[in-house]
Amino acid sequence: MKTNTAEQKVLLYDPTRCTGCLFCQIACSYQHFKEIGLEKANLHIIFDDKTGEFEAIYCHHCDEPLCVAACPNEAAVKDEITGLVKINPIRCIGCKTCTVTCPLSAPWFNAERRVAVKCDFCDGDPKCAKFCSPQAIRVALRKEAWEFNRKRYLGV
Amino acid sequence: MVKYAFFLGCQIPMRLPNVEVAARKVFERLGVETVELLGYSCCPEPVVSRLIDEEAALVISARNITLAEDLGINMMTLCNGCYETLAEANEILKHDAEKRDKVNNILKRYGREYKGKIDIKHVIEVLYEDVGLGNIEKLVVKPQKIRVALHYGCHLYREYKSADIMRKPKMMREIVERTGAQVIDYGLERMCCGYPSMQASEEFSLKERLARKLSRINSAGVDAVVMACPACMIQFELGQVMLRPYGIQFNIPCINLMELLALSFGVPSKELLIELHRSPVQQLVKKLGV
Numbered sequence: 001m002k003t004n005t006a007e008q009k010v011l012l013y014d015p016t017r018c019t020g021c022l023f024c025q026i027a028c029s030y031q032h033f034k035e036i037g038l039e040k041a042n043l044h045i046i047f048d049d050k051t052g053e054f055e056a057i058y059c060h061h062c063d064e065p066l067c068v069a070a071c072p073n074e075a076a077v078k079d080e081i082t083g084l085v086k087i088n089p090i091r092c093i094g095c096k097t098c099t100v101t102c103p104l105s106a107p108w109f110n111a112e113r114r115v116a117v118k119c120d121f122c123d124g125d126p127k128c129a130k131f132c133s134p135q136a137i138r139v140a141l142r143k144e145a146w147e148f149n150r151k152r153y154l155g156v
Numbered sequence: 157m158v159k160y161a162f163f164l165g166c167q168i169p170m171r172l173p174n175v176e177v178a179a180r181k182v183f184e185r186l187g188v189e190t191v192e193l194l195g196y197s198c199c200p201e202p203v204v205s206r207l208i209d210e211e212a213a214l215v216i217s218a219r220n221i222t223l224a225e226d227l228g229i230n231m232m233t234l235c236n237g238c239y240e241t242l243a244e245a246n247e248i249l250k251h252d253a254e255k256r257d258k259v260n261n262i263l264k265r266y267g268r269e270y271k272g273k274i275d276i277k278h279v280i281e282v283l284y285e286d287v288g289l290g291n292i293e294k295l296v297v298k299p300q301k302i303r304v305a306l307h308y309g310c311h312l313y314r315e316y317k318s319a320d321i322m323r324k325p326k327m328m329r330e331i332v333e334r335t336g337a338q339v340i341d342y343g344l345e346r347m348c349c350g351y352p353s354m355q356a357s358e359e360f361s362l363k364e365r366l367a368r369k370l371s372r373i374n375s376a377g378v379d380a381v382v383m384a385c386p387a388c389m390i391q392f393e394l395g396q397v398m399l400r401p402y403g404i405q406f407n408i409p410c411i412n413l414m415e416l417l418a419l420s421f422g423v424p425s426k427e428l429l430i431e432l433h434r435s436p437v438q439q440l441v442k443k444l445g446v
Contacts, residue, residue: 017321020365021310021348023203026356030207038356047364052343131203133240134313134321 299336
């Protein structure tokens with residue numbers, strides 16, 4: 001059965017809870033590359049010195065993903081059942097188109113594997129959310145994420 | 157009388173014995189009875205150990221919890237990391253029968269069984285909920301007339317059942333205020349000290365986290381930074397030394413909540429091993445005349 005967009009599980013980030021400890025990045029890097037590091041992570045926390053606030057860059061598993069639309073070799077695919085957007089490394093030709101068409105540059109180019117890599121939602125149990133002490137990043141339904149982000153960015 | 161199984165963790169007895177000394181003196185005066193947890197091990201570390209092998213991490217935590225179950229009393233931790241590891245394991249094992257069975261199958265080999273009969277409390281909860289602010293205030297004979305910045309530490313924000321993440325930090329602030337210290341806001345209280353990212357990148361951890369915090373704290377004009385977590389203490393104190401080769405110099409005294417309480421209760425500073433500090437706490441104590 002095709003997934004109902006509003007009911008799809010996605011990641012939801014609340015900057016007012018984030019401490020910037022980067023355990024999310026470390027957990028992501030270990031989960032996907034078995035490396036305790038900050039670079040090879042599918043999400044990134046950045047700090048704005050002017051506002052004193054954190055912001056997270058992570059894949060929202062879009063309804064109409066630009067990475068999928070731009071991929072010349074159908075390596076980036078949106079799963080109709082789970083709604084998750086993934087990149088098949090076997091089909092990826094490493095052209096980096098997805099890394100620039102995504103408005104957040106969520107997919108990134110992995111120089112060792114010479115393919116694009118992105119969040120795969122850890123197949124339903126995202127490690128970033130699991131290890132976030134203040135629950136700044138958590139799993140929520142997309143309709144909750146819509147409401148939260150509408151309030152946060154548009155104030156409505 | 158309040159009685160707890162005392163989980164000290166690794167960092168405090170091995171690297172910060174001054175915190176242990178201060179804590180024991182504080183508990184003695186407050187009438188908190190601490191029972192030693194003989195044979196305890198590392199909690200283990202809350203993130204990386206669980207990432208590498210979740211089941212092993214759960215078994216180690218469960219074994220530590222069973223030691224307190226044998227005593228039939230709740231467990232108290234001084235460290236934020238130990239608190240999260242043990243509280244998280246307790247939460248998982250109490251509610252997930254499948255994981256509990258798996259863990260107990262392994263524990264059985266060592267003659268132990270996790271029963272889920274006790275709770276894990278952070279020392280801040282014990283001081284606030286069991287001892288009470290009034291009883292703490294009664295013992296303050298030397299109010300600490302200093303301006304302090306607070307650093308709560310990431311794992312202190314861990315809550316269950318959708319409770320407010322500021323619950324424990326607010327408690328800590330109130331406890332500090334009862335010692336006579338004036339809490340100064342500097343705007344980056346929630347930011348991590350950088351200890352976790354130290355495992356990934358020393359330069360990032362020191363410059364992007366610790367130095368940012370210290371620079372705001374420095375501008376706020378405080379006498380000291382007060383914190384609850386031993387890992388944060390190591391980062392704040394050793395980090396100031398490690399920042400020097402990068403050309404960044406700070407000289408801010410950092411003390412643990414237990415040390416601040418002990419000083420305000422009139423414990424002479426020479427009994428508190430303050431010479432073990434890597435930040436200028438001796439200068440602070442001299443200024444205070446304690």
